[in-house]
Amino acid sequence: MKTCHTLVALVVVLGLLLWLSIRAIDTDSSGFDRRLAEIDRVAMINNAQRRDVLSARVGLLRDYDSLARQRDGLEGAIAILRQGQKNLSSATATIDGISVLIKQQEALVERFSSDNALLQNSFAYFGLFTSRLGASEEGQRNVPAFSALAAAMLHLTLDTSKDAAQDVATRLDELATQAPAPSDARSVKALIAHGWLLQKLLPEVNGTLKSLFALPINSEVMHLREIVKASQNTTRATATTFRILLSITSLLLLAILVRLGHQLHARTLMLQRRAALEHKLAEISTRFINSRPDDVGRLIEQALGELAIEMNANRAYLILAGASRQIYVWSEDGAARPLGWPYQALALAMQFRQAGENIIRITRTDRLPPGDEAEAFLSAGVRSWACVYRNGTDGISCLLSFDKFKTPGRVPTRDLGLLRMALDAMATALERRNLELERTRLETRLQQAHRLETVGALTSGRDSWLRRDGGVDVRVRKTERDPAPANPTCRRKRARPD
Amino acid sequence: MAVFVCGRGLAEAFVPDFPSQLSSDVEPITPIPSAPPVNPAKLELGYRLFEDPRLSASGTRSCLSCHDTRTNGASGRRFDTALDGSLLALNTNTVFNAALSFRQNWEGDARTLEAQAEAALQSPRFMGADLNSVVQTLSKDPDLVRLFQQVYDGAPDRSRLVDAIGAYERSLLTPGCRFDAWLGGDRAALSSEELDGYQTFKSLGCISCHQGVNVGGNLFERNDVFHPLAAQQPAVLRVPSLRNIATTPPYFHDGSAATLDDAVRRMGAAQLNVDLSVHQITVIVAFLKTLTGSYEGHPVKGSTP
Incomplete structure (x- = not known):
């Protein structure tokens, strides 16, 4: 019965052990790792996008494909994060916030790309025409105006304030009022056109960049990372608790197995003793x-x-x-x-x-x-x-x-x-x-009775012998050889010794 | 962005001054990559849907009606016709290499090929389809149902229909153009005139917008930066790809440029404020013709109006 109880306890503990094992290993570690990787990917892509934007701004970006790929990458990463954080409301809210910021950034990047393409082109043309007109022999009288415009434009590239923009506008107006040399007319006209475009685009592009870099995507991503990390730590702590319980249960199982072993050993000993007892x-x-x-x-x-x-x-x-x-x-x-x-x-x-x-x-x-x-x-x-x-x-x-x-x-x-x-x-x-x-006692008594009977027979035979010749020896010998049937009366007496 | 100055007239101002050894690593244009590996059955399903007139309300037109993949992936008409017989407002874009553009349509209002396909199917001007009805109709076609089952392990539905079309369109890349070969190191792939055209293309500033793998298609731009280019609306357009540009006349969103020469000349004036010389136009067009690739082993060819 005790062994039966021990076996029941063993089954229960094994079941508990299995459940604890599942809870101890079900930490969704791969899910957390994947989400953390996606969060890091968002940060990485975001940083790469900002780096490329700055590269494009200074004319070092080869093409804008990378910006489009980064947009797709951010969208994909956010979609994966949404998928993995359905049950964590705080993370979901943060992801929603990041998603909104990314959409804002996407719009800013697209606006930047459009403006920057023109900006880079007009910069090149502005430099071209400024150089050419400065070297023109016929347009020497306009050189101060070209130089003033170039200086104002250079200032605008560094300071896109309204004053700087207004200064460029003033220089452009001044240049437009001056009569260019006939051979320079087309160049001056182009210079002014590109100048106006730059005067408009430079503050806009810089404003776009400022807005873009002001978006707190990285801080929100870090915040999201902390949330996910905290959730991961909580899950790990829970798993650790279950692992401790698992260890305790394992010890319990060990104790039960030891007890069962002892019981089986005792049973074996008992059976051996029983066998020995039976043998004895x-x-x-x-x-x-x-x-x-x-x-x-x-x-x-x-x-x-x-x-x-x-x-x-x-x-x-x-x-x-x-x-x-x-x-x-x-x-x-x-x-x-x-x-x-x-x-x-x-x-x-x-x-x-x-x-x-x-x-x-x-x-x-x-x-x-x-x-x-x-x-x-x-x-x-x-x-x-x-x-x-x-x-x-x-x-x-x-x-x-x-x-x-x-x-x-x-x-x-x-x-x-x-x-x-x-x-x-x-x-x-x-x-x-x-x-x-x-039986021995009865046999003894029977023998005694036989002796008495023999004595009696001898006694009566001698009397008879005394009365008849030659009969005693035969009767005596016969009685000694086969005493039982000799006297029926005597047999009955032996059958009932008591 | 370097602009090279070599003096005398504006028409001759931008003389090429490129290093003799060019590498695609430093070029603003990159070769067309290989199409992503896709389940052949899915491509088959996508193609079947792409050419299936049952996807339109009238049952008379398919995607292929305006995007003829046997020619240039579009049509040769200035404007295709709407379901009601009127002309559409914008010239039809080629479907070739559309997967390489960051947005779809002239206005860039579709973010993905699937979104573009779904919108076009449901547009009363284009296909006018009720996708639920289309799905019901397709569900009666055993061959298509078998294909859907094979690809998606399920029956036809809206999302699977659009996904299959998108997967097929994603395969419509036209690699193998001579310019890509030149980018890949084949120095004999371009003639001196074509190379001159490429250098002019860059030095004039066309490359500012037409760059990347699709030679455009990765940003928005105003269509009248300095002067009016074509129809004023839409004011902002997705910069079109110049891949296979020689096979897709007429040009611009309103199809107002019948020839490539005209389109180049007008672009220079409107977007760059430059009056291009005949020589510049000639060499640029020569360069643009090197962007014609191949589809299914055959060079992309123009479509008759």
């Missing part, structure tokens, strides 16, 4: 079968000793109740029996006996309720007591009992069940011995 019982029974009547007493005492050793008892005894009360005792180290013991055991067995298995077992006599029984055990020095018995017409007819007076101990019920076989074997041996003794 068989051996004892065989000895009884092959024994001579006068050896039965010795064999019983030997069997008691062997059984006591098997039962780890200090004393064993067999009591045959009834008129011809017999008692056989084996004591460890030949210790003397306490006064009145083990007859008292018979009385105690009468007290404790119950209907059923004919087994009495008291593991700890000191734990018996106070009373005569406890006192009896105490006075006899018996600390554990077990017995099997047979019921007779007047109560217990036969009792096989074991005492432990050194250390208390428990005798397995199954072993006691086997001891009933020993009790039966001993009781049978005693009965057989009694029968043998009775």
Whole structure:
């Protein structure tokens, strides 16, 4: 039953272990890693886009394809982040905020691209025409105006304030009012056209850049990263808790397995002991079968000793109740029996006996309720007591009992069940011995009767011989050779010796 | 952006001064990449849908009606006709290399090929289709249903329909043009005139907007920076790709430039404030003709009006 309980506990703990294992490993670590990677990708793409925007602004970007790819990359990363953060409301709100910022940035980047393409072109043309007109021999009178315009434009590239823009506008107006040399007319016209475009675009582009770089995308991305990281840490902490529980449960499982092992070991030992006991019982029974009547007493005492050793008892005894009360005792180290013991055991067995298995077992006599029984055990020095018995017409007819007076101990019920076989074997041996003794006694009496009969026959034959010749020897010899049928009356007497 | 100055007249101001060894690593134009690998069955499904007139309300026109992939991916007409027989407001863009543009349509109002396809299918001017009805109709075609099942492991629906068309359009790239070969290191791929045209194209500033893998298609721009170019509306346009430009006349969003020479001349004036010389126009056009690639192993060719 205990093993059954242990097995149930084992199954329960295994189930618990499995559940804890799942909870301990289900940290969505790959999901967190993926989301963190996407967050880092957003930051990286955003930085790359801003870098490319600045490169384009100074004319170092080869083409605008990278800006388009970055737009797609940001959208893709945001979509992945949305997908992975459905259950985290704070992260979702932050992602929504980043998404809005990215859309704003996208619009700014597109506006920048459009303006910057014109800006770079007009810069090139402005430089071209300014250089050419400055070198023109026919337009020398306009050189101060060209130089002033170039200086104002240079200032505008550094300072896109309204004043600087107004200064450029003033210079352009001044140049427009001056009559160019005929050969320079087209160049001046183109210069003014590109100048006006630059005067308009420079503040716009710089304004676009300022707006773009003012977008707090990176800080929001970092905020999102912190949220996801915090969520990851929480999940990891939970997983750690489950791992601790898992470890505890593993130890519990180990304890249960050890307990189960012990129980199985104890069961094995019990079975071995039981087998040994059965073997011993068989051996004892065989000895009884092959024994001579006068050896039965010795064999019983030997069997008691062997059984006591098997039962780890200090004393064993067999009591045959009834008129011809017999008692056989084996004591460890030949210790003397306490006064009145083990007859008292018979009385105690009468007290404790119950209907059923004919087994009495008291593991700890000191734990018996106070009373005569406890006192009896105490006075006899018996600390554990077990017995099997047979019921007779007047109560217990036969009792096989074991005492432990050194250390208390428990005798397995199954072993006691086997001891009933020993009790039966001993009781049978005693009965057989009694029968043998009775037979021997009867044979002795029969022989005595035969002698008497022979004496009687001799006596009567001599009388007859005295009366008739030659008959005595024949009759006497015949009677000696085959005494039974000689006298029917005598046979009947032998059949009923009592 | 370098502008080279070599004196005398404006027409001759931008004499090429490029280093003799050019590399695509430093060029503002990059070769067309290989088409992304796609399930062949998906391409087959996309093509079947692309040419299927059941996708229009009238059942008389398909995507292929205006985007003829057997020629230039568009039509040769200035304006294609709407469902009601009237003319559309804008010239039809080629579908070739559309996947390389950052937005679709002249106005750039479609962010993806799928969005463009869905809008075109449902537009009462273009296809006028009710996609739910189209899906129901297609669901009665066992061959198409089998293809949908094979590709999507499911029956036809709106998103799968649009996705298949988008996947097919994404495969409509035209690599193999001579200019890409030159970018790849084949110095004999371009004649001196064509190379002169490329250098002029860059030095004039055309490259400011027409750059990248699609030679355009990656930013918006006003169409009348210095002077009016064509129809004023839309005022801001997605810069068109110049890939296969020689095969897609007429030009501009209103199809008002019948020839490439005219388009180049007008672009110089309107967008750069430059009156291009005949020589400049000639060499630029010569360069632009080197941007004609191949589709399915055949050079892209012009379409008859």
